[in-house]
Amino acid sequence: MMYGRQTELSVLTDLLEARSGVLVVRGEAGIGKSALLESAASGAQAQVLRVTGVESEADLPFAALHLLLRPVLGHADALPRQQAEALRGALGLGAATPGDRFLVGLATLNLLVELSTESPVVCLVDDAQWLDGESADALLFAARRLHAEPVAVVFAARDGGFTARGLPELRLPKLDTEAARLLLAERAGDLPPIVRDQLLVEAEGNPLALMELPGMLTPEQRKGALAPLSYSAGTARPVTDRVLMGFRDRVAALPPATRSCLLVAALNHDGGLDVLARAADRLGASLLDLADAERAGLVRVGPEGVAFHHPLVRAAVLLACDIADRMAGHRALAETADDDRRAWHLAAITLLPDEDVAGELERLALRALRRGGQTAVSAAYARSAELSADPRLAVPRWTAAAQAAIEAGLWQRADELVTKARRQAETVTLTGSARADLAYVRAKLEVEAGRPLDGVRLLHEGVEATGDLSTKLSLLAMAGYYTWASAAHPDQLALARRTEELSPDGEGQVAVVRTMNHAFRHVLEGDDATTTLTGTALRDDPLPYELRCLHVFQGIVRDDIAGMLERANRLVEECRAEGRLGRLPQTMVILAIAQLLGGRHPSARTTVSAGLALASDVGQPMWRGYLAGVAAWLAAVAGAEAECEAMAQQALRDADQRRWLPGIGWVECARAILDFGQGRHEALLDRVDRAMTGPTRHAFLWRYSWPDYIEAAVRIGEPQRARNLIGSLAGSAEATGRTAPLALLHRSRALLAPDAEAGALYERALSLHAQDRQPFDEARTRLVYGEWLRRTKRRAEARVHLQAALEAFDQLGAVPWSARAAAELRATGATPARRTDTVADLTPQELQVVRLAATGASNREIGTRMFLSPRTVASHLYKAFPKLGVSSRAELARLTLGED
Numbered sequence: 085m086m087y088g089r090q091t092e093l094s095v096l097t098d099l100l101e102a103r104s105g106v107l108v109v110r111g112e113a114g115i116g117k118s119a120l121l122e123s124a125a126s127g128a129q130a131q132v133l134r135v136t137g138v139e140s141e142a143d144l145p146f147a148a149l150h151l152l153l154r155p156v157l158g159h160a161d162a163l164p165r166q167q168a169e170a171l172r173g174a175l176g177l178g179a180a181t182p183g184d185r186f187l188v189g190l191a192t193l194n195l196l197v198e199l200s201t202e203s204p205v206v207c208l209v210d211d212a213q214w215l216d217g218e219s220a221d222a223l224l225f226a227a228r229r230l231h232a233e234p235v236a237v238v239f240a241a242r243d244g245g246f247t248a249r250g251l252p253e254l255r256l257p258k259l260d261t262e263a264a265r266l267l268l269a270e271r272a273g274d275l276p277p278i279v280r281d282q283l284l285v286e287a288e289g290n291p292l293a294l295m296e297l298p299g300m301l302t303p304e305q306r307k308g309a310l311a312p313l314s315y316s317a318g319t320a321r322p323v324t325d326r327v328l329m330g331f332r333d334r335v336a337a338l339p340p341a342t343r344s345c346l347l348v349a350a351l352n353h354d355g356g357l358d359v360l361a362r363a364a365d366r367l368g369a370s371l372l373d374l375a376d377a378e379r380a381g382l383v384r385v386g387p388e389g390v391a392f393h394h395p396l397v398r399a400a401v402l403l404a405c406d407i408a409d410r411m412a413g414h415r416a417l418a419e420t421a422d423d424d425r426r427a428w429h430l431a432a433i434t435l436l437p438d439e440d441v442a443g444e445l446e447r448l449a450l451r452a453l454r455r456g457g458q459t460a461v462s463a464a465y466a467r468s469a470e471l472s473a474d475p476r477l478a479v480p481r482w483t484a485a486a487q488a489a490i491e492a493g494l495w496q497r498a499d500e501l502v503t504k505a506r507r508q509a510e511t512v513t514l515t516g517s518a519r520a521d522l523a524y525v526r527a528k529l530e531v532e533a534g535r536p537l538d539g540v541r542l543l544h545e546g547v548e549a550t551g552d553l554s555t556k557l558s559l560l561a562m563a564g565y566y567t568w569a570s571a572a573h574p575d576q577l578a579l580a581r582r583t584e585e586l587s588p589d590g591e592g593q594v595a596v597v598r599t600m601n602h603a604f605r606h607v608l609e610g611d612d613a614t615t616t617l618t619g620t621a622l623r624d625d626p627l628p629y630e631l632r633c634l635h636v637f638q639g640i641v642r643d644d645i646a647g648m649l650e651r652a653n654r655l656v657e658e659c660r661a662e663g664r665l666g667r668l669p670q671t672m673v674i675l676a677i678a679q680l681l682g683g684r685h686p687s688a689r690t691t692v693s694a695g696l697a698l699a700s701d702v703g704q705p706m707w708r709g710y711l712a713g714v715a716a717w718l719a720a721v722a723g724a725e726a727e728c729e730a731m732a733q734q735a736l737r738d739a740d741q742r743r744w745l746p747g748i749g750w751v752e753c754a755r756a757i758l759d760f761g762q763g764r765h766e767a768l769l770d771r772v773d774r775a776m777t778g779p780t781r782h783a784f785l786w787r788y789s790w791p792d793y794i795e796a797a798v799r800i801g802e803p804q805r806a807r808n809l810i811g812s813l814a815g816s817a818e819a820t821g822r823t824a825p826l827a828l829l830h831r832s833r834a835l836l837a838p839d840a841e842a843g844a845l846y847e848r849a850l851s852l853h854a855q856d857r858q859p860f861d862e863a864r865t866r867l868v869y870g871e872w873l874r875r876t877k878r879r880a881e882a883r884v885h886l887q888a889a890l891e892a893f894d895q896l897g898a899v900p901w902s903a904r905a906a907a908e909l910r911a912t913g914a915t916p917a918r919r920t921d922t923v924a925d926l927t928p929q930e931l932q933v934v935r936l937a938a939t940g941a942s943n944r945e946i947g948t949r950m951f952l953s954p955r956t957v958a959s960h961l962y963k964a965f966p967k968l969g970v971s972s973r974a975e976l977a978r979l980t981l982g983e984d
Contacts, residue, residue: 085270086119087291088263095254096120096238100128103204103234106227108212108248110241111256113324113396114292117240120256121208124238130204131156137214138353138398143464144424145457146188147353148219150175152207153195160191162198164948167191170663174218174455176424185218185456186665186702189225190951196226196235197953204234211395213245217459217492224248225701229952232959249700258289267291272298275306286323292394293323300330324396331400334380341369342376343404346383347413349374349390350401351429352421356389359420366416424448431467442471446481453488462488466501475512479505479522486525491666493703495532502526520550524559527566532706536570540579547586554628557597560587561631564601568608569745572779580605593627596635603641608782629667637674640681641784643820646856649678660949669699669707676714681788683860685896686931689718693928694950709738713750720758721860723899728758749775749783756789761900765796769805787816791861794832795868803836810836824861827852831865834872842872863892867905879912890916930964933957938976 086093092109099105109117125132135152157177160168171191172178199205209215209223227237228250239248259267264287268280275283275298287293335343344367348360361371374390377383384391392398402410411433418429427441427448434441449464465485472478482505489498505522514522523546530539543563547556563583567576584605587598627635636655639648652675659667672695679688692715699708712735719728732751739747752775759768772793776786790813797806810832817825827849834845846869853862866889873882890905906916926934929950936946943954943961950957965971968979 086116086123087267087270088259089116089120089256092120092254092256093123096124097127099236099238100124100130100206102236103130104230104232104236106230106237106239106251108239108241108246108251108253109256110243110253112290113242114290114327114394115256115258116291117242117256118210118394119291121210121238121240124206125208128204128206128236130206130234130236131199131202132206132208134208135210136395137209137211137216138395139214140351141353142214142216143428143460144216145218145452145455145460146174146176146216146222148209148215149188149192149222152209152219152223153192156195156199159198160195163191163194164944166661166663167194167948170456171195174222174457176455185221185458186225186698187663188218188456189222189701190665190948192222193226193229193951193953194947196230197233197955200234205236207235207237209237209239212239212241212248215246216457217494218455218457220246224251227251228697228701229956231953232955233953259291259294260289264289264291264294267294268298271295275301279306286326288323290323290327292396293327296327296330300326300333328396328400328403331382331394331397332403334382335377335397335400335404338376338380339373341367341373343401343409344369344413345371345374346377346390346401347405347409348417349383350392350398351410351413352417352425353389357385357387359417360390362420363413363416366419367412424451427464428467431471434471437473438471439473439477442468442473442477442481445471449484449488458488458492459494462486462492462494462497462501469504469508475508476514476518479509479512479514480518482508483518483522483525486529487521490525490528490532495529498525499529502529516549516551517555520546520552520555520559522546523549527562531566536566537573537575537579540566540570540583544579544582544586553588553594556588557593558628558630560601561597561634564597564604565634568604568782571745571748572781576782577605577608580608593631596627596631600634600638603638607641607784610782633670633674637677639678643816643822643825645678645682645824645858648674649682649684652678665698665951666702666704669695669702669704669711672698673707673710673714676711680714680717683858683862683896685718685721685860685898686926686928688714689897690928690932692718694932698951705738709735709747710750712738713747713754716751716754717757720754720761721901722897723758723761723903725758725762728754745780745783749780749785752780753785753789757792760792760796761898765800768796769793769800769802787813791828791832795835798835806832806836823852823856824858827856827858827865828861831868835868839872839876843876846872859892860896860898863889863896863898863905864901866892867901867908870905871908874908874912883909883912883914886912887914887917890918894918925967926964927960930960930967933960934964934968934976937961937973938979 096107099107109120111117125134133152133155135148137148141147153175157175160171163171167187167190169178170187174185174188196205196207212220215223223237230237239246261284264284268283271294272280272283279301283294283297287297335346338346345360345364348363348367352359352363357371364370364373371385374383374385378385382393382397384393405413414429414432418426418433421429427444430441431445445464445468449461449468452460452464462485465481465488469478469481469485472481482501486498486501486505489501502525509522523542527539527542527546530536530542540563543559543566546559547563550556560583564580567580567583570576580601584598584601587601588594589598632655636648636651639645639651652671655671656668656675659665659671672691676688676691676695679691692711695711696708696715699711712731716728716731716735719731732754735747735751752771756768756771759765759771772786772789775781790809793809794806794813797803813829813832817829830845830849830852834842834849837845846865849865850862850869853865866885870882870886870889873879873885886905886909890902890909893902893905909916932950933946936949943957946952946957947954961973970976970979
């Protein structure tokens with residue numbers, strides 16, 4: 085019976101009865117987390133999957149996930165092929181796949197959902213603080229996407245371990261006095277009251293201590309002698325330490341052969357009984373010797389292996405053995421375990437540099453890398469570096485360990501590893517490749533720490549060190565981008581010029597990098613970089629991923645939004661097809677910007693929503709901040725001031741920590757467009773004026789605010805401020821020769837023109853819009869044209885344009901502009917006709933689900949694309965249909981769902 089846990093049991097019971105949800109149970113060692121999970125397992129009317137994290141397994145990629153899913157891996161055949169292959173490859177049951185560890189999380193999600201079609205599923209994960217990083221990532225990725233499915237996941241973790249941001253938590257407090265008294269009476273009712281009272285004080289409300297301390301009493305203490313129960317002379321220990329020492333003493337009292345069996349079980353959690361039997365045999369023992377440990381209540385032996393009564397028992401076994409015993413245990417396991425565990429057991433008994441063992445660990449790191457296990461890759465490379473006999477081999481291993489730590493989001497660990505690489509590098513002469521790799525990793529850390537220009541200096545060092553052209557181009561591309569993306573700094577322009585100087589001449593990829601860095605330098609010098617890229621025919625398909633991203637991103641500079649949208653969509657689809665979920669946040673940033681600048685606001689909201697969730701899941705605050713800035717702009721256009729400011733604050737938190745220009749620039753643009761939509765025209769002008777001379781002045785994005793500035797200046801009766809900018813707008817638009825910016829130029833000129841000329845300029849702007857559709861800009865042109873027509877007494881013509889503008893704004897969810905168009909229509913004497921099936925009523929996820937469903941995609945196909953379960957997809961459709969006024973998928977075809 086569990087005393088004093090009625091509230092906690094009720095929470096858990098509600099979760100299990102709901103058959104859906106996630107919960108993290110937290111508390112100190114021995115507080116009852118495992119007992120709560122045991123209660124959940126016994127009461128669950130469901131298929132129960134269980135796993136316990138083990139500290140010694142934390143460096144083995146997907147070790148815990150393998151144990152959890154091992155009973156149900158036969159169901160993996162029902163998964164989409166790519167996911168099934170990724171899952172089997174990660175668990176070492178198939179060939180390596182080109183995807184990343186987050187694809188394994190998606191496969192885990194869909195495997196759990198597949199199981200739940202037969203019966204509800206309950207996953208119980210104990211000691212989650214000791215999960216290997218890859219298993220933790222996969223399980224959290226899946227848990228965050230469980231919504232409508234009959235799947236419940238419960239994690240139990242100690243305080244201070246296992247980060248589970250955003251998941252509901254249940255903290256287990258110490259037992260109150262009455263509950264502690266009842267538990268102690270059940271376990272030790274034969275003790276004198278005075279002894280039980282002292283045990284209550286000693287146990288401090290810890291259930292494990294209440295159950296174990298009575299067994300640690302000496303015969304004299306059991307009779308009532310009031311000697312201290314602490315286990316060190318005159319020094320009180322934390323209660324869990326005293327329980328640990330009690331377990332240690334019980335282990336030490338066992339026969340040597342039993343202790344040997346316990347040792348190999350403690351050192352090798354997932355070896356199975358056959359591995360443990362062979363290892364024990366090498367130590368002169370057999371599994372039969374575990375009988376004494378079972379009788380002592382320390383372990384339970386079953387077909388799956390040896391289960392310890394409590395994690396503290398495992399720790400106590402290691403404490404009860406000396407170093408010679410532990411090394412003998414590792415040696416026995418090294419002779420019997422599989423390749424991955426063999427390497428770690430060899431490393432445990434190797435105290436001096438040994439290149440054979442170091443090489444074994446390096447090969448282990450490469451195997452882990454193919455399985456997507458970055459945390460394990462880092463650990464294996466780091467231990468390989470420690471055991472390297474040659475310092476020239478140690479440095480690239482430390483560097484590789486740091487790079488893997490960065491990929492896993494372990495920035496502090498990466499910094500520690502880089503420090504070790506640098507110290508070792510000072511003692512040897514490195515190859516150019518090794519120096520370049522170290523400079524690259526150091527640069528990534530500097531950028532993350534908010535020192536992007538220091539990172540650029542390191543990238544320059546790497547460029548000068550390496551003779552490999554591909555490496556050189558990658559470093560130069562990043563140097564150019566980081567220089568531009570940094571907040572304004574006195575050294576910025578000099579670094580941009582140096583980056584361009586280091587960029588070699590040539591064709592193909594070389595030309596791409598040099599052209600991009602030339603443009604970055606022009607922007608920082610205050611020039612219009614449009615002319616540096618206009619007309620340059622650069623193919624991005626043969627480029628490496630990083631260069632392709634930068635090249636596509638520069639569609640903003642070229643004002644080639646249509647091309648940017650096409651290439652960004654291709655990038656996103658390739659990342660999805662290859663299972664590169666870790667790359668998706670960056671590509672989603674590019675796609676969202678292209679959609680926004682292309683006037684596809686609903687699509688942009690969908691992309692931003694998915695990208696924000698994914699960037700948070702995979703630990704990419706830089707791209708999360710960028711997406712939050714774009715989200716702020718979209719909220720501003722929708723007139724959602726509170727949401728705009730919330731997203732702005734998120735973007736600024738991520739950007740300020742890194743002195744990162746893009747997030748800050750988008751926030752300022754968002755606030756400017758919010759001011760415009762709310763009619764605060766003077767505020768917009770002041771904001772843009774400050775921005776153009778402030779830290780974000782070199783953000784090329786400001787060029788897209790010039791038409792707003794011109795219109796705002798006209799509206800407050802200061803046309804001269806507008807004319808001051810019209811020349812810059814004309815120069816930029818005419819340099820590109822593209823119809824979209826030329827349409828905005830003609831609209832701006834019409835706002836400043838006398839009535840005799842304005843009409844023709846508006847008509848020319850609309851004819852240009854018709855050649856290159858940008859729904860938001862075209863609707864705004866129709867709005868100001870309609871306003872001008874009404875003022876010039878041409879009401880019938882005005883109504884046509886105002887009604888078209890209203891419908892477009894409604895479809896885009898641009899609430900302030902819809903209100904303005906409706907008011908103008910009423911002023912013409914017309915009644916505004918509003919759409920009732922607008923996609924603006926849908927959430928971003930609902931919109932994407934509906935669009936995909938309209939193409940004929942199944943719920944499973946939609947879920948695979950959106951990283952959702954099929955049941956969650958069905959739930960979104962169920963909620964979306966009434967908003968759209970339809971009752972079936974077939975009816976979606978008649979709706980205007982906008983462009984994706």
